[in-house]
Amino acid sequence: MDAWTPNSAGLAQDEPWELPEGWAWVPLKMLSNFIGRGRGPTYVEAGGVPVVNQKCIRWHRLEPRHLKLTSRDAFDRLPPELYIRAGDLLWNSTGTGTIGRALIYDGSIAELTVDSHVTIVRPSSIDPAYLGHFVETSRVQHLVVDGHVGSTNQQELPRSFVEELIVPLAPLAEQRRIVARIDGLFAEIAEGEAALEEARRGLDTFRRAVLKAAVTGELTKDWRERNPVAETGHDLVARMRGSMSKNKRLRTAWTPRTDLPELPDTWAWCAVHEAGDVQLGRQRAPQHHTGAHMRPYLRVANVLEDRLDLSDVKLMNFTPEEFETFALKAGDVLLNEGQAPDLLGRPAMYRGEIEGCCFQKTLLRFRASELVDENFALLVFRHYMHSGRFKRESRITTNIGHLTQVRFVEMEFPIPPPAEVAVILRRVSEALAASADTLAMLDAEAADAARLKQSILKAAFEGHLVPQDPADEPASAMLARLRAANPPVARIRRGRRKTVSEKAKS
Template sequence: MKTNSLDFDAQALREKILDLAMRGKLVKQDPNDEPASVLLEKIKAEKAELIKEKKIKKSKLLPEITDDEKPFDIPDSWEWVRLGEIGNYIQRGRSPKYDKESLDHPIISQKCVQWNSINIEDAKHITEDFFKKLEPYRFIQKNDILWNSTGTGTVGRLNIVKDNYNHVPVDSHVTLMRMNQFIDSDYIYYFLRSPQIQKNLGDYLTGTTKQKELGLTNILKINIPLPPLSEQSRIAAKIAELFALLHKVESSTQQYAKLQTLLKSKVLDLAMRGKLVEQDPIDEPASVLLEKIKAEKEQLIKEKKIKRSKPLPPITDEEKPFEIPDSWEWVRLGEVLTILRGGSPRPIKKYLTDSPNSINWIKIGDSTVNSKYIDHAAEKIIPEGLDKTREVHKGDFLLSNSMSFGRPYILKIDGAVHDGWLILSDYDKLFDKNYLYYLLSSNFVNFQFKSLATGSTVKNLNRDRVAHTIALVPPLLEQKRIIKKINYLLTKLNIKLY
């Protein structure tokens, strides 16, 4: 996550903490700790006893770890070990038989295992017969690690059980890992979350692109840098402490970002009400400017250079949410701007080209959240495509009319736009470009866009609805003073200008 005041990437810091921890560089080694080599002998002896008592099954012998498999050096008191050697029970759940009526027996699926929680509320439920056939060891216990083992987008996600659950199993898409008593489960959990595993997850996956799978064989063979037991606990505790601190910083940063957004909205709100700068009686009123523009338009219609547009309804007093200075005017955007919708030549592949004489094909994906401008286009089309789309020019405004609808951008390039954009042009006689940008970015206009947007799942703005949006026109000279004041205040408040 990044903010205006602090280049703070919490996820990168978490990964760095985990990386240092797994290399033995997060906490100091204690020479009094019993070495991991002795610990491994204890684990072998205990597992042999458990097998003898038929409490766990004997597992297949795992191959020795070669030097090529060791990605980095570890402290002398540590040992490289395979995950299967230190787990008492590592197995996927069984394929369930679901019960759509009874809610007596929940079963954990990939959906339940999230990075931040194990959410039993999302669990499906199994039949009584299926439940009764489950062996006792299949029910999750405190400190078990649950690892999603199938599904694009979910495979590799894991969490550790920290609550007591009453006879809850996992399904066949989740691997349950129960460590030996001489292993700190929190340490293993953090290792499996670390970049060593998560950034190299593809090395452990099998299957097709559509259905990647984390197989049990590969899980058992995972190499783990194992510290002495006491050091495992110190490392896990240190990671938890640092993660908690990061969470506090992250929360504070998010709160600060919200405050910045609120302050920016307040500045723009004052600006749009005529309360940010003083009015100057020398300024030519907006009404005079509007009359000049109206006269010019009538002349162009008379000369048949443009067509007379359908008149928009007058703005009623009920539509005006607040008082404005006497030198300002209320207008509908469609009265003072040319508003058009983009168009897409189809099939688009027929018109795409890499030719140097081609035309910029400007799509929603060419815009960025943190920019006021669009200055490049990833794709280009041949000139013949212009007949089936809309041509745009430097200085034109684009409004996204779907998804993040209503967000304004100013073009720094010429080109053509597809039908995901609305084009606003011919504004320069009435609006300063930067004032218009702030006007379109203000809550006053944005709230209208949201109320006018249509569609159920994906909201859309159409041309007519934007044309009906009411806006404020100060004198041109006052617009420039407003821009200067906005920029000054946002800079002082350490808030991005756009």
Template sequence: MTELPVGWTEVTLGEVADSVKNGIFVSRPGVEPNGVPVLRISAVRPGTLQLDDVRYSAMSEEDLAASDSLLAPGDLLFTRYNGNADYVGACALVPPIAAALTYPDKLIRVRVDARVADPAFVLYAFQSPLVRARVRRVVRTTAGQSGISGASLRVIRIPLPPLVEQKRVIAALEGSLAPWGSGLSQLLRSTRRISRFRDQVMLLAGVGGLGSAEPRELAEPPEWAGVHDGELPSIPDTWQWKRLDEIAEVVGGVTKDSKRQSDPGFVEVPYLRVANVQRARLDLSEVAHIKVSPKKADQLRLEPGDVLLNEGGDRDKLGRGWVWEGQLPNCIHQNHVFRARIKGDVLHPKLLAWHANGFGRRWFEVNGLQSVNLASISLGKMKKFPVPIPPRPEQDRLVQVAEEYLSLLDSMESAVSSAREKATRLRASLLTEAFAGRLVPQDPDDEPASELLARIRAEREAVAPKQKARATRTRKQLAAPPTRVTGDNYQQEALPL
């Protein structure tokens, strides 16, 4: 246990909680307002709660109230499951709400006894590095899904000062974190602007809109090919439209066959998955390996200049991709990643990739298919993607201009990212000081937290027998036969059952 100031103690969350309760299971929650709103798990982020991130339950408000599943101001919500372990145990405070609201079984509600702890103090405690480290130690990960149980949450220990000092700590944190939050919001807005500028640069780079004074026209569109091209952008009159399969060999990748991974005739090679192929970059921090036949390894071996485009994933990620530059020897690609190998020297690979990430973003959404959880686009439709082709002598200049813009945006993004990291460290340092008792002064006249806990515990124990007796009487009354009143003396007699 860490050394604490005089008057402080350490308690488990269960010791300061009136209740710790999982949310409701909602079968096929609706997307239209037809019932009580149910928060999504994504509504809870460290320290924040998005009240508009909801679906709807068919359960009535009366049923939810009877099962004690409605939220109240001051309740704390913890994430119970998440694919990212850093978000498990994330805590948010329920603000004043005007209407009935409930929560799903992937969240845990903790109702704090306000006589012992201020919910806002507990909220900040679970954002502090000290308590977050304790949460991580009890998080369990299975099959890529991380989680924490209500029982594990109950036993996590937090520092607890006297109640009046908790109020002082909250006030000090709110005073310091308000400008911090404003600054971080500005940094986040800058990050989003940079991302939008990058998308715009890629869009313009693909259609000749960067620094070009050439006349622009709605050039002759490519021939109808059974896809929805929508409104094609205008391009310089020296350019022309082509379908992707006219300028590139487009193929799918390897499908993993777990039954044949032990085949002695197979060779092991690295292969790229959807997670490796990001928008305008490749993430090679984790590259998986697969065993395939030597013939398949030769057929799918990537070459510098190949453009990789995603076949599946979330709908807004269809067709995202980038250029392979030969970073790994003998690397191939999985079936959810298409490879476009440009024929001859007809188009610079980066112009194709930027066009796919720019104009193609909407085109792939329109032409893709949506299943229950994932979207995909077929190889046949990918081959019909419309591509503008500039005269070859212009292409190197276009790439140079686009890279100058993108390099500037990369520098800006790096500076903003560095500032965000510093802001995060500053916040963590502030919370560390707060929960070590160094943020506000202690007052010897404050009732020590340990004494307050002992007094509240005694009050609970005194009330418990009375509550038990009342519950027993209620059960007996419900079990007794009905009675009727007779005569002037109002004597009761049992009615036959």
């Protein structure tokens, strides 16, 4: 075997770090008997062979619920190298956020292949689990993400990079000791991560309980017992209805359903359209992409729960007349009209962040009346999202729920006494602030766990995690055998295999 020199795959000419005695830097192509991507499959609904895609690949595990199926005939036509085997490294090779994620396949599914976005590495002269841990290191992940762009201007992992990636090859016996030690330490960390995740779920339950208590009166039950009010929710609803025109009262007459939750005596139900004005956003269409009155507008992607993401705000033409209808004002609550059913109605408040901003048809705008606090309205709508109230009111099309304006305006809206609203908002703010502090602490601990994992991997591949054993066969001896055999990396044949039926005919 000739001395190996890094090529144009983007790796540094120098070895990344000094290795212990008995180790060696070796390109991955010399440690594998196949490296290649899958094919773009023809999918079927049932009766086919599973195909692994990017969503299926998680660190250290395969997510079977995302598997798709290709036809038996198409599978039989694949080159045999694309039949996945136990010990194969499956490596996501395209896509922001998914590129670089990998797993070692455990052979749990008898027949399996991958699509064209996944690279197969079939180790032959290295422990598969050792290789799997190496590609998880921050150094390899940074190399994967940085500077690899494909023909579609998307992140892509070239085959040349995979082949020329240099691996710190420890003696085989030491590789196995390293894997055992990493697995043991990662198992301990996983227990802590599971506890953090359980705490997160507990916080989520707590936040939902706070929202429910806030809009049903439970949160301020003690306050009501000590504080009689001069104006009740019933008085407030009467005032709201009294301020409507006679025509609007007749047109929008509303009677509460008999199955609504019971409210405190001083609270009252009204309809959403009585509590405020509701407007659906303007339809996005090609004729509005240019014009003399281009204005920023918000869409579903900008409206998260209780916050706006303004990192990507688009422009659309709104005439002065349209601007009068679709302009946002500070205090407006925006709700997702079309969304995954569990996120339907996701609300956030616009607080005047962008001057002259409008909104798209995928959003509903609720503008509270003068007698309703917009911050309390936001709490009501957050509770409706989490409790599934919006979902029950929706119509579902192709897994997307729609909260139509017609249905939304007729939904129930709780009205507490004005004096009680101020107490509710203060208590909710305090409770959710404490929850946010706890969540920040959990996030910090999760980040510590991730950093600890990377520290363990760094120590492992620098030769510091387990002691070296002079009795181990050095990597150089294995390399000598490779020099003698010098097996080339397998490449996919461009021909095809005969199907079972074709073989029978021949």
